[in-house]
Every structure is written in C-alpha cells, then in structure tokens.
Amino acid sequence: AQKITQTQPGMFVQEKEAVTLDCTYDTSDQSYGLFWYKQPSSGEMIFLIYQGSYDEQNATEGRYSLNFQKARKSANLVISASQLGDSAMYFCAMRDRSGGSYIPTFGRGTSLIVHP
Amino acid sequence: GAVVSQHPSWVICKSGTSVKIECRSLDFQATTMFWYRQFPKQSLMLMATSNEGSKATYEQGVEKDKFLINHASLTLSTLTVTSAHPEDSSFYICSARDGAGSRYGYTFGSGTRLTVV
Numbered sequence: 732a733q734k735i736t737q738t739q740p741g742m743f744v745q746e747k748e749a750v751t752l753d754c755t756y757d758t759s760d761q762s763y764g765l766f767w768y769k770q771p772s773s774g775e776m777i778f779l780i781y782q783g784s785y786d787e788q789n790a791t792e793g794r795y796s797l798n799f800q801k802a803r804k805s806a807n808l809v810i811s812a813s814q815l816g817d818s819a820m821y822f823c824a825m826r827d828r829s830g831g832s833y834i835p836t837f838g839r840g841t842s843l844i845v846h847p
Numbered sequence: 848g849a850v851v852s853q854h855p856s857w858v859i860c861k862s863g864t865s866v867k868i869e870c871r872s873l874d875f876q877a878t879t880m881f882w883y884r885q886f887p888k889q890s891l892m893l894m895a896t897s898n899e900g901s902k903a904t905y906e907q908g909v910e911k912d913k914f915l916i917n918h919a920s921l922t923l924s925t926l927t928v929t930s931a932h933p934e935d936s937s938f939y940i941c942s943a944r945d946g947a948g949s950r951y952g953y954t955f956g957s958g959t960r961l962t963v964v
Contacts (some may be wrong), residue, residue: 774957774958776958835942838891
C-alpha cells in the first residue's frame, strides 16, 4: 500500500491566488514527520515545510502552511499569494520508523502551474 | 544551513563504461545518506541507504553490483553506476541526514542527470 498519496497530478492557479495541494499518508507509527519539497525544472529538491506528528499547531513558513489533520491522516500544503516562480513539482514525504530506521517516503508529486 | 554538494550535475557516457557520482556534505557530518533515482515526471525512488563505515542497504530490486555505493567518510558518499546501459539513464539525487538528527533532517544534493548513449 502506498504510504503517501498525492491525488492531484496537476494543478493550475492564477497568480496571487491561494492553492492547496493534497497529501494523505498511511502509517501505524505514533511518531512521524511530514515534509513538503519543491522541485523546479532544474531538479533540485527544495525543503519547504515540516510537521511533526506531535506538533499541536499547523506549521507555517512564510507563504507556505501545512493543514495537518491527524485523524484524517492528511497534510495538505497551502501556498498563499501564488507567484510565477512557484511553478514546479511538489512532493509530500513522510518519515516514519520503517523496518527499524527512519527513511523518508515520497508521494508521486503534483505539478503546479501558476499563470498570470 | 546544511549544504550537500553533488557532482557532476550532468554526465553523458558510452554504454559499457562506469560513472561515479559524488555527494559531499559541506558543513555537517552526514552519518546517513540516501540515494534516489527519478524518472521524468515521476517520484523519487529510494535506491539505497548508506551509513558511514558500513555497507549500504539496498532496496528490493536494486542491483547492488551495478550501483556501487561507498560511504567512506562522514562527508562523502559515492554512487558508481557500473557498465552503464541506456536504461540506466535517469536523474540521480542524494540526500543526507546530519548526525544531530535535526528536526528537518534531510538535505538534498542538486542531482545528476545521467545519459548513457
């Protein structure tokens, strides 16, 4: 079974508007971490935001916020005031204790296109 | 912040030759490094986990004799694609976890685009 599910292969948003990228996860661990990364066409993976399973508040980093709903096992990324430079692939990832060590698992990604 | 330098950023090689990709942690000690492979418009597929001074742990289906991983020091891990073939053409990217086990944990290199002709 997939540990990380990103159901939106592609998303379009108009510049300056907000967009939500969906991510659901599956784990039986109580302690885990959730990440979002941005991958522009150059290929580098850029860390955006982190949410720990015990964090009581939703994580925020500038224009990025993570809508963490633990009971639903969802960790959606919200980008406010989209910019043209936000066009990229976005990957949700989870770190849990898989096979005795903490290894991050990535979703299939969502391609975001911001148009003027 | 933590920086991982990956070289080369792109390489073209002939079929049958070997290619070495290096990943260096510049300002922290990377006790664990992960090597990923990514096909166009797909997710990152974990190939192996390497720990400094020990043998790498390969994921199921990854040929350890073809993809040689060495993590001889706390700042350097290498992936060697041996006897490369066109089907090995892909984007390879490493990530490192610093020894302190920081909250964020994973820093990525900039990736290597390998083309085997």
